[in-house]
Amino acid sequence: MKALRAVDVRGVWGTVLLPLGGDGAIDWCRLAAQVDTLVASGVDGVYAHGTAGEFHAIDEDEFDRVNEVLATRCEAAGLPFQLGGSHPATPVMMGRIRRAAALEPGAIQVILPDWVPLNDDEVVRFLAGAAAAAGPVPLILYNPPHAKTQVGPALLARAAAATPSLIGVKMAGGDEDWYAAMAESAGDLSVFVPGHLLATGIARGAHGSYSNVAAMSPCGAVAWYRMMTTDPEDALDLEARIAELFRRHIAPLQAAGLSNPALDKFLATVGGWADVGTTLRWPASSAPHDAVAPAGADAHRLLPELFPA
Numbered sequence: 001m002k003a004l005r006a007v008d009v010r011g012v013w014g015t016v017l018l019p020l021g022g023d024g025a026i027d028w029c030r031l032a033a034q035v036d037t038l039v040a041s042g043v044d045g046v047y048a049h050g051t052a053g054e055f056h057a058i059d060e061d062e063f064d065r066v067n068e069v070l071a072t073r074c075e076a077a078g079l080p081f082q083l084g085g086s087h088p089a090t091p092v093m094m095g096r097i098r099r100a101a102a103l104e105p106g107a108i109q110v111i112l113p114d115w116v117p118l119n120d121d122e123v124v125r126f127l128a129g130a131a132a133a134a135g136p137v138p139l140i141l142y143n144p145p146h147a148k149t150q151v152g153p154a155l156l157a158r159a160a161a162a163t164p165s166l167i168g169v170k171m172a173g174g175d176e177d178w179y180a181a182m183a184e185s186a187g188d189l190s191v192f193v194p195g196h197l198l199a200t201g202i203a204r205g206a207h208g209s210y211s212n213v214a215a216m217s218p219c220g221a222v223a224w225y226r227m228m229t230t231d232p233e234d235a236l237d238l239e240a241r242i243a244e245l246f247r248r249h250i251a252p253l254q255a256a257g258l259s260n261p262a263l264d265k266f267l268a269t270v271g272g273w274a275d276v277g278t279t280l281r282w283p284a285s286s287a288p289h290d291a292v293a294p295a296g297a298d299a300h301r302l303l304p305e306l307f308p309a
Contacts, residue, residue, distance in 0.1 A: 004106035006167040009190035011044030012221045014214045015052045017276045034274040039077045041218035049084025052264035057281035071103045086111040097133040109140045118149040124162050131165045138167040145172045153185035179204040199239040202228045216267035220306025241302045249295040270295045
């Protein structure tokens with residue numbers, strides 16, 4: 001697969017979720033079927049081993065096998081794909097990066113080492129080392145709100161200058177001042193923000209999303225992204241209705257202590273586009289199955305644009 005450039009990393013990317021059996025093992029047949037559905041959905045690319053893919057809860061053999069499933073199918077379809085090389089332990093992460101790079105994805109997503117916060121020099125040093133491990137494959141920095149080290153626009157610009165193969169970031173976004181600072185300091189990078197905030201993000205200068213909305217409806221997320229360029233006001237109206245769905249059905253699960261992987265698997269089950277299931281790897285808590293039907297009814301009522309016939 002051709003290495004991506006920053007200008008290539010755009011639009012809606014779907015994530016691979018782990019369908020688990022009753023014993024907690026990955027159901028490889030269901031995973032392959034899920035990837036096939038994502039590839040056919042119209043998304044701009046597919047990635048594995050984000051937070052929703054539970055990269056922190058799989059072993060190295062599972063990591064490699066997920067990569068093989070995704071790479072084989074995306075290459076056959078000519079669809080860009082990214083592989084996450086992240087792991088809480090830095091030596092393990094470097095090994096994942098090297099093995100992922102051998103499959104020649106369009107890019108590799110990495111987090112920062114996450115047991116203790118890093119100072120600015122350590123952030124720059126780590127990304128340079130990750131880039132060396134990745135070789136010709138470019139990097140995407142995944143810096144979520146729960147990361148111990150938060151990277152602001154100025155530090156991001158410094159890291160990008162030291163590591164030219166850093167082509168993009170995946171962050172929570174911010175207010176208008178944050179987008180202005182990102183444009184000034186790190187304007188050459190691709191900036192991806194949360195899926196449910198994408199219409200606002202695009203209006204302020206974001207380029208796309210590794211999308212939780214695509215977790216609920218890949219085809220619908222693609223249609224919404226296209227709406228952002230053709231009917232931006234309607235796209236913002238749909239974003240407000242997505243927020244209402246999340247207020248009713250996601251916020252209570254968050255308040256009950258459920259993690260983002262649990263919420264993304266819940267959304268996929270609500271959308272019903274793949275046999276993912278709501279179960280997470282031990283010891284994580286999963287969303288209650290009896291919450292799915294009410295959320296599904298509201299999703300179809302509030303967001304018909306996301307569920308085309």
